[in-house]
Amino acid sequence: MEKRRYKHLVLILAREFASNLATPTLIADDQGTLVFYNEAAEAVVGRPFAEAGEIPLDEWTATFAPRTVDSEPVPAERRPARIALDQRRAAHERYRITSVDGAERLVSVTAFPLFAHADEFVGIVAIFWRE
Amino acid sequence: MRVKIWGCRGSVPTPGPDTVTYGGNTSCVEVSADDGTTFVLDAGTGIRGLGLDLLERGERRIHLCLTHLHLDHLEGLRFFAPLWDERVELDIWGPPSHQLSLQERIARAFSPPLFPVELRDVPAAVTFHDVPREPWTIDRTFLATDFVLHPGPTVGYRIETASASFAYIPDHEPALAGAIADRSTDWISGASLAAGVDALVHDAQYFEDEYEERIGWGHSSVADAVAFTRAVGAGRLVLFHHEPHHSDGLLEQLEDRARELAMRNRGPSPMLAHEGMVVELP
Numbered sequence: 513m514e515k516r517r518y519k520h521l522v523l524i525l526a527r528e529f530a531s532n533l534a535t536p537t538l539i540a541d542d543q544g545t546l547v548f549y550n551e552a553a554e555a556v557v558g559r560p561f562a563e564a565g566e567i568p569l570d571e572w573t574a575t576f577a578p579r580t581v582d583s584e585p586v587p588a589e590r591r592p593a594r595i596a597l598d599q600r601r602a603a604h605e606r607y608r609i610t611s612v613d614g615a616e617r618l619v620s621v622t623a624f625p626l627f628a629h630a631d632e633f634v635g636i637v638a639i640f641w642r643e
Numbered sequence: 644m645r646v647k648i649w650g651c652r653g654s655v656p657t658p659g660p661d662t663v664t665y666g667g668n669t670s671c672v673e674v675s676a677d678d679g680t681t682f683v684l685d686a687g688t689g690i691r692g693l694g695l696d697l698l699e700r701g702e703r704r705i706h707l708c709l710t711h712l713h714l715d716h717l718e719g720l721r722f723f724a725p726l727w728d729e730r731v732e733l734d735i736w737g738p739p740s741h742q743l744s745l746q747e748r749i750a751r752a753f754s755p756p757l758f759p760v761e762l763r764d765v766p767a768a769v770t771f772h773d774v775p776r777e778p779w780t781i782d783r784t785f786l787a788t789d790f791v792l793h794p795g796p797t798v799g800y801r802i803e804t805a806s807a808s809f810a811y812i813p814d815h816e817p818a819l820a821g822a823i824a825d826r827s828t829d830w831i832s833g834a835s836l837a838a839g840v841d842a843l844v845h846d847a848q849y850f851e852d853e854y855e856e857r858i859g860w861g862h863s864s865v866a867d868a869v870a871f872t873r874a875v876g877a878g879r880l881v882l883f884h885h886e887p888h889h890s891d892g893l894l895e896q897l898e899d900r901a902r903e904l905a906m907r908n909r910g911p912s913p914m915l916a917h918e919g920m921v922v923e924l925p
Binding site for chain 2: 517518519520521524525527528531628629630632
């Protein structure tokens, strides 16, 4: 069989769901690779997904220098997407980011894990809003 | 590897003068591996004739691989002769569910008011297996499954021997996740199963205009079946799961349409599945 890494059906469905949402949404796989974000998210991060491509989620997040509302750096372990990946539970946080276009934005992020079966974790979804 | 079609109608059996060429029995395909292992794919009404044939050939060990438990893929099992023969060992493989075991779900079809005999009372030695998440082997045949886009837990199968490969995805609506031609194959439902196979049996229930009225029902248009085949690089496409309303004449129009589309993108020339059809692979 071809060695290509095919996406799990749940991720394929999540991507289609996100593609049709006006809410900024991103999807990462079980390895923590950012595999998709939608057009609404492009407006927040300032760059289309086609340009960003599949990259480690932490690497991608770091480019926005996430900070608390008091401008303290947000460590990776406090970021909702990282919590959903590592602890496989839902998480929510507000923080400031600097978008690729240089604009500073206050965003809220909710992330939750995706389980195809009770013991089969396949990735996460993170939804964020500009405040 | 030898593939034989015993039933290729979708949704409901359609006996009658309008369906004599392609057949009215629901999904059932026999795969005979090079080493003689017998795989039966789905238990639509086509399995009744296959069961009689298997017993006549003296088969005592059979693997039944179910894609899902919609009635048109299960309704023939109660009339599968090997199930009623105590000399037979029958391994039934199927998709796992969150709530009930495969055996519990199949047992519903063997209980009042649907049927007079309980599943636990059938004479054959039956073993139930959830399909593994990772590829596995039976004798010298390699099998892989994956969940595919269709309502409810549904898998497709890839069957591979040293000399040939075959994929069976009879109920599948990959276009529900977006236009197939616009996607890289890693984002197409079912692509991992059908990548580069010698032959693919795939859902092609509708003409394109019929599909527009039935989006989300879990089946493909002929155009999507052709696009899927091209995307995964399958060597042959066998059009399957025929719409119950399609007479033999309409099915031939559907095949013409498939060939026109395939020729346009230089894909393999599709063929309609029909009862009794044999495909020798490679």
